[in-house]
Amino acid sequence: MKPVNLKQLAEELGLSIATVSRALQDSHEVSAATKERVRALAAELHYEPNAYASSLRRNQSKTIGVVIPKVTNHFFALAINGIEEAARQSGYHVLIYLTHDDYEREVAIIQHLKGGRVDGILLSVASGTEDITHLESLREAGIPLVFFDRVRAEIATAKVTTNDYESGRLATAHLLAVGCQRIAHLLISNTLSIGQNRHQGYLDALAAQGHAPDPDLVLPGTTDNARNVQLIEELLRRRPDIDGIFASVERLAVGAYHACHRLGRRIPEDVKVVGFSNLESVSLFDPPLTTITQPAHDIGREAARILLRAVEKKRPVLPTQSVVLASELVPRRSTAVAVSSPL
Amino acid sequence: MKPVNLKQLAEELGLSIATVSRALQDSHEVSAATKERVRALAAELHYEPNAYASSLRRNQSKTIGVVIPKVTNHFFALAINGIEEAARQSGYHVLIYLTHDDYEREVAIIQHLKGGRVDGILLSVASGTEDITHLESLREAGIPLVFFDRVRAEIATAKVTTNDYESGRLATAHLLAVGCQRIAHLLISNTLSIGQNRHQGYLDALAAQGHAPDPDLVLPGTTDNARNVQLIEELLRRRPDIDGIFASVERLAVGAYHACHRLGRRIPEDVKVVGFSNLESVSLFDPPLTTITQPAHDIGREAARILLRAVEKKRPVLPTQSVVLASELVPRRSTAVAVSSPL
DNA sequence: CCGGATTCTGAAAACGTTTACGTAAATAAA
DNA sequence: TTTATTTACGTAAACGTTTTCAGAATCCGG
Structure with missing residues (x-):
């Protein structure tokens, strides 16, 4: 026994x-x-x-904590895959914590992790988080932290992200290139830098083609998906001139499709859509969705590697170790230009 | 410091x-x-x-281990959500391990967990697993185990599943009801009881309508998605009389769509498709996919609750605590009967 | 054969908690 | 008053491992 x-x-x-x-x-x-x-x-x-006796004595747990908003977002699922891969290769274990984009939970989780349960933390910030003293306190607790995807620039540590600005610019430029004149931007909460960066890319791409920014076309999403669909519908009804949608997060791209289907707006004839997404099945959508696809697996793996290197060498993680990986624009039918109808 | x-x-x-x-x-x-x-x-x-000192002394870690094939399967992502919810409510932590459907990894993970790192284990068996002595050994190690979804009947412990037989029967009956004559079954590795149960439901539904079973219409999937699409294409080419597909796992449903698109088979006119899936976005598919949807979140939560009750009371988990939850057949356009074409 | 290096092993402390046991003081019961 | 009982705290052992220190045994050059 x-x-x-x-x-x-x-x-x-x-x-x-x-x-x-x-x-x-x-x-x-x-x-x-x-x-x-x-x-x-x-x-x-x-x-x-006995792992606990060993951890107690050596003062290291061979465990890293992964704190993410949700696991049902395919991006994070893929990232976990990469994280688990890197961790396993180094003999580390992976503790998962979900914030559900709730600030209070994020704080509670971080506070708890300061008890030494993990040797390091990988974090993607909750959209509800503004104050970051809980994250700052990790430094004095001596627990290394690496951000991935949803980062906070104020914290001096490594960050693994994609080229969000460039992606936003590219997506918008693509919509302009296929003839859109009024492009809405559906974005995640605006406290997050990824939202800001993607939005700046959107703005600059518009400016580059001489379009004035229109704040009415910018819709910050909520954490409630049904509500998002409503908001998008309202926007499309209020502004029937919208002929392009840039959804800078997967949920909102899906929401935009639902809204268009419900309002009877045809994609791509009436409205063209490009969205951030890591779902393999977007190619089965009606119509197949043009996406900005992030190298989610690699992001997770890289973030984990950086963290594990620091943990093993007992060195702090430096901001200079940050990595920016490239997203990819995959054009599909949702942004196709009209072709001579092939009856 | x-x-x-x-x-x-x-x-x-x-x-x-x-x-x-x-x-x-x-x-x-x-x-x-x-x-x-x-x-x-x-x-x-x-x-x-210090969590480790405490764990060592009390001989309990307030941690449960979750061992699943992959996290990119939306079913498991939802299940983790439910597990994390139940665990958090009871003050427990969640360690994640991915087997990637590989038997060796599953064995290594289980062996490692016997070191006492976790108070209990939630497991969904890898499709590559046949020998189960590693799982039996958990009993003598005194670590409670609860299966969910992919179970092994031989192990005497609680299992949380869906009504797989009934779902297979229902899906097949649905295809018959909408006029299919030759129904293929794409299933997961046949060592798993969920595959067997779903298949038996398929067979019985056919028999109930006087259809003889045809082994040539049964295709066991592999772990390689691209290969699966190939196999499905071959099947459809070899048997052009197939007018219905029942995919008893999400991956294969997606694979079937790809195969049909590539071969130019129209859904639902030429082939009707029903598949197990938990993707919210199936309603955006071309055409929207008729699904058997499992209560994945609830499955995870229930499994975790059963496990945690046993852990807290230091009682073994009993097979009698098993729970069977109902899946739901959601009819969508992929199995719609022909309507007078609305020009 | 001696001194010193090398190789192997053991005793014991340490990690930070929890908890069985002991004990002193205060309170209640007689 | 004396004798139980309760209350509030301290001492020390225990959890299983790692690691420092020291010691015994072997080997080797002189």
């Missing part, structure tokens, strides 16, 4: 606990013969070291 | 470590006055108990 421990192995072998421990760690100060004996018995009895 | 511990609190307050510990646990053997003093200082110094 009780799992076997070092003491039992030691007794069985007529050795001391210390020697057994060292043998299992392949220490050079134990003879090859005893190492073999120890290993054999350990295997036979299915010995597994 | 170093986090504050009980000793420092005790010194500062002129108390013993024991009293401080007890005060923080709101023990009845410490006076209200000292409790208040202790709590005040603890709050001031941002004291967080």
Whole structure:
């Protein structure tokens, strides 16, 4: 019933606990013969070291914490995939915490993690977060932090992001290139830098073609999807001149499709749509959605690698280690220009 | 730098470590006055108990392990959501492990978890798993296990599933009802009971309408999506008489769409499709996909609750605690009967 | 054969908690 | 008053591991 421990192995072998421990760690100060004996018995009895005793003594848990808004967003699911891959390769474990984009929860989670349960933290900031003293306090607690995707520039640590500004510019330029004149921007909460960056790209792309910005065309989303669809519908009704939509987050792209379907606006004939998304199935949409696709898996893996390097070398994470990965614009039918109807 | 511990609190307050510990646990053997003093200082110094020392001493980690094939499957993402919800409510933490449907990894993960890192395990079996001695060994290690979705009947523990047989029967009956004569079944690896159950439902629904089973119409999927699309294309080419597809797992439903699009088979005119899926966006598909949708969130939450109850009461999990939740057939256009074409 | 290096092993402290046990003072029961 | 009982706190052991320190045994050059 009780799992076997070092003491039992030691007794069985007529050795001391210390020697057994060292043998299992392949220490050079134990003879090859005893190492073999120890290993054999350990295997036979299915010995597994007690992770907590080990963590307590070594003062490191071989565990990283991943704090994200939600796991149902496909971007984060893919990122977790990358994180788990990097962690496993380094023998680390992954604790998952979901903030549901709620500031209070984020604070509670971070506070709790300061108890030393994890050696480092990967974080994508909740959209509801404004005050960041809880994140700052991680520094004095000595827990390394790496941001990914949703970052806060004020914190001096590494950040792994995509080229959000460039992506926003590209998406908007693409819509302009296919003939859109009135382009709405559906964005995530505006406290997040990714939203700001993508929006600036949108604005600059418009300006580059001599379009004046129109604040009425900018719609910040909420955390409630049904509500978002309503808001988008209202916007489309209020401004029937809208002929292009740039949704800078997956949820809102899906919301835009629903709104268009409900209002009977044809895509791409009446309205062209481009959206950030990592769903493989967008190519099955009606019509297939033109996307900005982020290298989500790589983002997760890179962020984890940076964090793990810092953890292993017991060095702080430096802002200079930040990485910006490139997103990709994948044109599909939702932004196709009219073709001679192939009857 | 170093986090504050009980000793420092005790010194500062002129108390013993024991009293401080007890005060923080709101023990009845410490006076209200000292409790208040202790709590005040603890709050001031941002004291967080060391989770590993606590776990070691109490022999419980307040952590559960979740072992799943992949997190990019939307079903599992939703399940994690439910699990995290239940865990958080009970003050538990969630460790995530991905098997990628690989038997070796599953074994390694389970073996590792026997080190006591978790108080209990939630598992959805890898499709590559046949031998289950690693799972049996959890019993003697005294670690409670609860299966969800992909279960193994041989292990005597609680299982949280959906009515797979009934769903398979329903999906097939639906296809028959809308006029299909040759219905293919795309299923997950056949070692898994969910695949078997769904398949039996398929067979029985066919038999009920006097259709003989045709093994050539049954296609077991692989773990490689691109390969799956190929296999489906081959099947459709080989058997042009197929006019209905039942995909008993999300990946294969998406694969079927791709295959149909590539071969120019129109859905639902030429082939009608129903698939298991938890993607919200199936309603945006071309055409919207008729689905069997599982209550994924509830499955995760229920499984976690059962596990946590057992963990807290230090009782074994019993097979009698198993729960079967109902899936839902959501008819959409992919199985619509021909309507008078509305020019 | 001695001194010193090298190789292997053991005793014991340490990590930060929790908790069984002991004890002194205060209170209640006799 | 004396004797239980309760209250509030301290002492110290325990959880299982890692690691410092020291010691015993072996080897080797002189």
